[in-house]
Amino acid sequence: MSSVESAVRPPVAKIKKRTLKQRLHASGYKWAPYLFISPFFAIFTVFGLFPLLFSLFLSFHYWEPAAGLSAMEWVGIENYTFALTDDWFQTSVYNTLWLALAAGIPQHVIAIPLAYFLHTSFKRSRNTVIGMYFMPFITSTVAISLVFTTLFSRDFGMINMLFTSAGNWTIGDIQPLAWLFPTENIDWNRPEYTKTMIAFVVFWRFVGWNTVLYLSAMQTIPKDLYEAATVDGAKRWQQFWYITVPMLKPMMFFAVTLTIIGNLQLFEEPFIITGGTGGLEQAGKTAAMHMYITAFVEGDFGTASAISWILFALIAFLTWGNNKLLGEKK
Amino acid sequence: MAAVTFNNLKKRFGKTEVVKSFDLHINDGEFVVLLGPSGCGKSTTLRMLAGLEDISDGEIFIADELVNDLHPMERNIAMVFQSYALYPHMSVEQNIAFGLKMTGVAKDEIVKRVKYAADMLELTPLLDRKPKELSGGQRQRVAMGRAMVRTPEVFLFDEPLSNLDAKLRGSMRAEIKTLHDKLGTTTLYVTHDQVEAMTLADRIVILKDGYIEQVGTPKEIFEEPANKFVASFIGAPEMNMIPATIKKTGTISSLVFSDQHIDLPAVYAEDDLLCTLGIRPSDLYLHQRSIESETIGSVKADVIGVELLGSTYHVQCELDGARFIAEVAIADDVNADIDDKVELFFDISRIHLFNNETGKAILPQMN
Ligand SMILES: Nc1ncnc2c1ncn2[C@@H]1O[C@H](COP(=O)(O)OP(=O)(O)O)[C@@H](O)[C@H]1O
Ligand SMILES: [Mg+2]
Numbered sequence: 217m218s219s220v221e222s223a224v225r226p227p228v229a230k231i232k233k234r235t236l237k238q239r240l241h242a243s244g245y246k247w248a249p250y251l252f253i254s255p256f257f258a259i260f261t262v263f264g265l266f267p268l269l270f271s272l273f274l275s276f277h278y279w280e281p282a283a284g285l286s287a288m289e290w291v292g293i294e295n296y297t298f299a300l301t302d303d304w305f306q307t308s309v310y311n312t313l314w315l316a317l318a319a320g321i322p323q324h325v326i327a328i329p330l331a332y333f334l335h336t337s338f339k340r341s342r343n344t345v346i347g348m349y350f351m352p353f354i355t356s357t358v359a360i361s362l363v364f365t366t367l368f369s370r371d372f373g374m375i376n377m378l379f380t381s382a383g384n385w386t387i388g389d390i391q392p393l394a395w396l397f398p399t400e401n402i403d404w405n406r407p408e409y410t411k412t413m414i415a416f417v418v419f420w421r422f423v424g425w426n427t428v429l430y431l432s433a434m435q436t437i438p439k440d441l442y443e444a445a446t447v448d449g450a451k452r453w454q455q456f457w458y459i460t461v462p463m464l465k466p467m468m469f470f471a472v473t474l475t476i477i478g479n480l481q482l483f484e485e486p487f488i489i490t491g492g493t494g495g496l497e498q499a500g501k502t503a504a505m506h507m508y509i510t511a512f513v514e515g516d517f518g519t520a521s522a523i524s525w526i527l528f529a530l531i532a533f534l535t536w537g538n539n540k541l542l543g544e545k546k
Numbered sequence: 547m548a549a550v551t552f553n554n555l556k557k558r559f560g561k562t563e564v565v566k567s568f569d570l571h572i573n574d575g576e577f578v579v580l581l582g583p584s585g586c587g588k589s590t591t592l593r594m595l596a597g598l599e600d601i602s603d604g605e606i607f608i609a610d611e612l613v614n615d616l617h618p619m620e621r622n623i624a625m626v627f628q629s630y631a632l633y634p635h636m637s638v639e640q641n642i643a644f645g646l647k648m649t650g651v652a653k654d655e656i657v658k659r660v661k662y663a664a665d666m667l668e669l670t671p672l673l674d675r676k677p678k679e680l681s682g683g684q685r686q687r688v689a690m691g692r693a694m695v696r697t698p699e700v701f702l703f704d705e706p707l708s709n710l711d712a713k714l715r716g717s718m719r720a721e722i723k724t725l726h727d728k729l730g731t732t733t734l735y736v737t738h739d740q741v742e743a744m745t746l747a748d749r750i751v752i753l754k755d756g757y758i759e760q761v762g763t764p765k766e767i768f769e770e771p772a773n774k775f776v777a778s779f780i781g782a783p784e785m786n787m788i789p790a791t792i793k794k795t796g797t798i799s800s801l802v803f804s805d806q807h808i809d810l811p812a813v814y815a816e817d818d819l820l821c822t823l824g825i826r827p828s829d830l831y832l833h834q835r836s837i838e839s840e841t842i843g844s845v846k847a848d849v850i851g852v853e854l855l856g857s858t859y860h861v862q863c864e865l866d867g868a869r870f871i872a873e874v875a876i877a878d879d880v881n882a883d884i885d886d887k888v889e890l891f892f893d894i895s896r897i898h899l900f901n902n903e904t905g906k907a908i909l910p911q912m913n
Contacts, residue, residue: 440631443598448645448692449619458644462635 275521282515295522305523307498308506309530314411315486315502316479319418323475327426328464332456334427335434346431349424357421361488364417368404376401407499414486414500418479426471433467434460469542476534480527483508503527548609548622548699548732549574550595555604557590557756564590566756568604577726577733581743582753583779588736591753592702595734596625608699619649624693625702628709630685632677632692639664639673642691649696663691666728667721683714690725701726703735707742719745740780744768752776769896774905777824777898783860785898786830786870790823792816792899792908799910801899804866808843811894812910821908824898827860830872831891832881839893849886863890 234242275296278289299305330349338345352360367374376398383397391399404413437460445455483504486494494501494509501509503523511520550572557565565587572578580588593599595606597618606613613621624645632641642663646656664670667687677685686706693701706722707715723746726733737743743750744764752759752767752775760772771777777785791802794817799810801823831837834844850869851862859880861872872890874880882888899908 438629438631440627440629441633444625444627444631444633444692445644445648446598447596447618447623447625448696449648450644451648454648459633465635 271521271524274518275525276518278516278518280515281517291518295518296526299519299522299526304498304501305503305506308494308501308503311411311499311501312480312482312503315415315418315482316476318411318415319422319482320472320475320479322419323423323426324468324472327423327471328430328461328468329456330423331427331430331434332460335431336452346428349427351424352421353425355421357484358488360421361417361485364413364420365489368413370401370403370405373404375404405496407495407497410490410495410500414482414489417485417489418482421485422475422478426475429467429471430464433464437463465542466544469538469544472538472542473535476538477531480504480531480534549607550700550732550734551605551607552591552595553605553607555591555594555606556602557587557594557599558602563602564756565594568756568758570751570758570761572732572734575730575732577735577746577748579743579747579750580734580736580753581740581750581779582738582759584738586753587756588738588753589704592625592704592734592736595621595700596623596702597621622699623702624696624698624700625704626686626689626693626706628705630677630689630706630709632685632688634677637674637676638669638680638688638691641677641688642669642695645692645696659695659697660691663695666694666725667691682710683718686710686718687721690722694725694729699732701731701733701735703733703737705737706735707737708739715742722746740782744780752779754779770907771824771898772907774822774824774900777900777907781826783827783871783873785824785826786868787900788823788825788865788868788870789902790821790866792819792821794818803845806846808845808894810910811841814899814908815911816908820902822900822902824900825870825892825896827871827873829892829896830874832861832872832874832878832888834891836878837891837893839895841894842891843894843897844889844891846887846889849882849884849888851884852880852882861888863888 274288276290276292278291278295280287334342334345368376370376379397380399380401382393383399384391385393402409404410441459441463442455445459450458481504482502486500486502487505487508489495490500494505504527507520507523507527510516510523550570552568552570555565555568556563568591570578580591582588590599594601595608597613597616601614608621608623633644636644639660642660643656646659651659660673661670664673667690669684669687669691672680672684672688677688680688686709689706703722707718710718719742722735726746735742735746747764749761749763750767751761754775760767760776762770767776768780771780771785774787778787788803792814793800793802793807794814797813799812799814799816801808801810834842845865847863847865847870849861850864851860853860853862854876857876859874859876861874861880861882863870863872900906901908
């Protein structure tokens, strides 16, 4: 058998000796692709991978940066246990989750019908309207937070002015709206209002973004489906409920994931609204703020790193839950 | 079931009128096909009947009720879309049941009707599947099931087979026909495929640029086309069109070519008029003996090509600068070759004459 094969095999071509130049030229084809993609890896290693690994490394150490790298001290999981048992950290996680829900759920519950309304009711002016809704998203957080701080200011704020004028509205002797509206200025900085205020600002800022996301998803739903449903006798709200909402599920998954990630890392709005302190009784202090304060105010980088990894785990867990809830079933 | 009447129906999109004065009466239980090239306004007409498109002018009656301002649901119609428009997130069962659910039909009645439709369309084993898990033909059947369960007065189809491959198209065509025979529901069916129209229709309506060109049974449309457009739109290969002059000498009309002429058995009013002779390739023969008729005519033409197409030959000829095809059976002793001159025979009663200016058929004088 093998003898037959070797007998049939054609004569092997003689291997030619190549010059050095030729060999370099040929090997160039081998390493050139790696050279061309290397900038990405270099940049990713320096700015992505290294900080990631370094913070993981840090989270198991006690370190005062002022004392130099040699001052690092291995402490095992102590940073983690400390953070998890720390009252202030627990409060900040509670605040974060509270804000994530209070600012996050209305974003979607309002954005979806709003997008449907824009989708079905506006034709030519649609882009202008979308642009208006999108404005808060591209405006600087600092500016937005300052505007809202002014609006919510106790003595001169618009909100208090509107509320109290409604509350103090009188017909003869009675104040018919006093049961609903305050009659005196409210101090919005009081701990029981802080989170509501922050949640409102965050909601206001991102509802337009979500509306735009849902609107773009709605534009991909074939018109035929609505026509078939119309012929089938589905009214407008039934079409919304039975066609639009189920068809939006992939976008819901995407948008809710973005909301989870964004809201659990909430920093700028509460930081500016509470003047960087977290507010009275820490009422407006989020986990990200707590991490920032631990690192840059208290100088405890080890614990701050541990907090960031705990936060990461929390985000990963919630995203996984979201995937179970809204993700594509296989 | 119901009759449908269109009265001077018009549709404008902005300034462009795409349906221009559409008049038609569809009898109760009739299967009418709207046939025409793409963009001629077929879908628009159908969608106005469905209530998916506003009516610019005119009236539509379903069962003697004016439906111009009725909601699609109140018109009691069901529609099968070209894309099928199945709801992708619902199972086959839910898709079929959706319309019943929306109109508040009782649960057990829904179950009963879905089962009936599924049995009839052989969908029962597929009821739990999602549309994306179905083949093209199965999706098509689901779309038909969805239309069927609502027991509508009128079925509307908009090019329902154009997304299927040729083989499946044939079998689905047969299924639609069977369904219509069983249910007897008045049907308006839109297509650009003449084979579908010829095989399915009780009557065909030929549309072009928003105008009705002809209404008639498939046989009438094929054998008595009202004008040049209908004549060349229907039939494959296309009807041959050869320029000729119609002359009248005393009481005899004849058709004159550059160096030959044919005497016509009938008398026409036209004299010395340049017109077009239309004759189908299948009506031309190489031998006089192949035709059984008392009125046989013939023309001599140059052969410029011969093509074998399995059971037939296409003999390509030229006469007075016009090219045309004779479709002859292999059995018919093909004695023609390139550069030969052949004599082609035909039954004169099967020719068509068209006025070059109006495109309309020239008919013999009645007497
Ligand atoms: N919504 C619309 N707006 C403007 N023009 C349209 C619209 N729908 C259809 N048309 C035009 O009307 C003509 C007829 O369209 P249609 O009825 O869909 O043709 P078809 O016979 O191929 O079904 C076409 O020229 C098309 O471009
Ligand atoms: Mg069409």
